[in-house]
Amino acid sequence: MLLLRSVGFREEPGQYLRPAVSAPDADELVNQGLDPPAPTGQARRAGAPASRRQPMVKQERAARTRRALIRAAAEVFAEEGYVSASLAAISKRAGVSNGALHFHFDNKKALAQAVEEEAVRVVRRITGEPPGGDTCALQQVVDSTHHLMRRIADDAIVRAGFELCADPASRAGCSLRWEWWRWIEDVLQRAQREGGLAEDISVENVAALIVAVTVGFEVLGVSDREWLSERRVTGFWTLMLPRLAERRTLARVSPGPARPSSTTLLRGREQAAG
Template identity: 60%
Template sequence: MVKQERAARTRQALIRSAAEVFAEQGFARASISTISLRAGVSNGALHFHFSSKRALAEAVQREAVDVVRRMTDGVEAVSGPLQGVVEATHGLVKRLADDVVVRAGFALCGEPEDRPGGSDVAGCVDPRREWQAWIEGMLGRAEAEALLAEGVSTRGAAEAIVAATVGFEVLGGRDRSWLDDETVTRFWDLMLPPLSADGL
C-alpha cells in the first residue's frame, strides 16, 4: 500500500511538473530532463510512469479535463442550465488563473507546435472540445426549457461563449487581467441580456 501511495504521489508530481514546464516553455521546447528534475525524480522514474513526453502531455490534458468535469458537475447539481453556464465560465477562468495543470492542459490544444503528436492524437482528450461540448449541451437544455430569448441560435451562442473563454485563456497567458473575475462579469453583462428569455 505504501509503494502504491508513493507511486501515485510521484505520478501526480510529474504531471504537475510537466504542466509547469509546458506552460512556461511549450510542448516542443520542454525536455524530459527539466520535467523530471523539477519533480525531484530521475529520468528513469519518469519513464516508469510515462513512456514519452507525449504521454505525459496527454496525462496533463486528461487531468485538466477531470478538473473541469468536476467543476461543471458541481455547477449542474445546483444551478439551472443558463445560470450554470455563467457560473462555469467564472469557474473555468478562475482555474485557468490558479491551476497550472488546467492552464497547461488547455494550452496544449493551442498552437500546432505545442500539440503533442499533432492536432488529432488518438485517445487524447482536448479540454477545449470537452468545454465546447458541455456548453452546447447546457444551452440545448436551456433552449428545451424555454430559457433562451426568441431567435437565439444555440449553436451561435455556444460558439460565442467558447470563443470568449478560449480568448480569455490565450490572452491570459500574456496578461493575467484577462483571467480576472471582473473581466468575465463584464462579458456576461454584455452577453446575458440578449441571450436570456427573461432579459437578465
C-alpha cells in the same frame, strides 16, 4: 593491490578483486514501482507483515511520483511551451530521477497526454457541479465560465491542458476544448427547453461564441492574467445576457460569479485582520 582498493575495488576471500557496487536506494526503487530491499531483523518484525506492507507502500509512493510528474510537466509546459520543455527540467521540478520519469512515461508526448487527461477531469468536475437551489441553466453556464477562468489562472494543469490543445507539436488528444464546447451546448439546450433563452437565439451559434470568447481569454491570459479576471468575465456576460436571455430569466441571472472567488475571500480576510 592498494591502488585497486583506492579506486573502488574490494577483495573477497578466495576471489579476484571486483568493482564495489552500491545497493540501490530504496526510495528510488519504490518511485519506479519496484520492490525495495526486504527489511531484516527488528525492522521486519515491527508493524504490519512485510508481505502486506511493502506492496501498499510501493503503490502509494509510485502514485505520488506519477502525480508529481504530471504537475511538474504541466508547470514546465505552461512556462516554456511543449517544444522547449525538457524531460530533465520536468524530472528536476518533480524532485525525481530521469529513471523514475521514464518508468512512468515513455516520452514527452505521453506526459503531455497525461496532463491533458488530468485537465479534462478537472473541467468535468467544474461542469459536473450540481446547480444550487433554483439556479437556472443559464446561470449555471455563467457560473462555470467564471469557475473555469479561475482554474486556468490558478491551476497549471488546466492552463497547460488548454495550451497543449493549441500546440500542434504536442499531438495531444485535444479533447479539452471539445468537452467544454459540448457541455456549453448541452446546458444551453436545457436553458432553451426551460424557456430561458430569447426566441430567436440559436444554441449552436451562442455555444460557439461562448467557447470562442473563453478560449480567447485563456490565450490572452498567458501573457496578461487580467484577461482571466472576474472583472473581464463579468463584463462579457453583462454585454451578452440582455441579448441571450428571455426577459423574466434575465431578472434571475447574475453576470457575476455565484460563489466568491478566492481573491475576494482573501481580500475579505485581509480587511478583517486589518
